[in-house]
Amino acid sequence: MSDDAPSKKAKGTVFVRKEICKGCSYCIDFCPPHCLAFSDDYNAKGYHYPVLSPAEDCTGCDLCGLYCPDFAIFGVKYEDIEKLRQDAATPVRVSA
Template identity: 65%
Template sequence: MSEGQERKGRGTVWVKQEVCKGCSYCIDFCPTHALQFSREFNAKGYHFPVLERPEDCTGCDNCGLYCPDFAIYGARWKDIDAKKAQNA
């Protein structure tokens, strides 16, 4: 998510598309079902996850905890803002 985009939900996720192997653990274990596979393929030929319903994301990082390749992680907006304020 880039600066200036409207925030939805209580958190967001970042995906390292080139690292993802399409195992679906992040999608399977997302408690709010905010993630889906993309229609696109990465360079390895796998569908990677996308935040399909950002309004449902809590930033809990279950996706990151279950990812065997550390290809995704989540964060809560309040934690992101606190970190930015600390670094300012």
């Protein structure tokens, strides 16, 4: 999950399971608004994982989630999170 506080402009965000990322950079190179970059930090296996930069450009289109060969990243639109929040009585999974 991005640590940056969501700005008012951002339409979505990404969630990263950094411990299974292998740093292939598919998500970074093919992000349509170019809002992902390698982190300065390493994960336990020594790979740089993706972080949002700048976070306010993310649209939550989930193309990074479609490209990721390691199932380590996915994007969510804030409007979908809002819909989930309204239906928060039961745990719901976001569908593609």
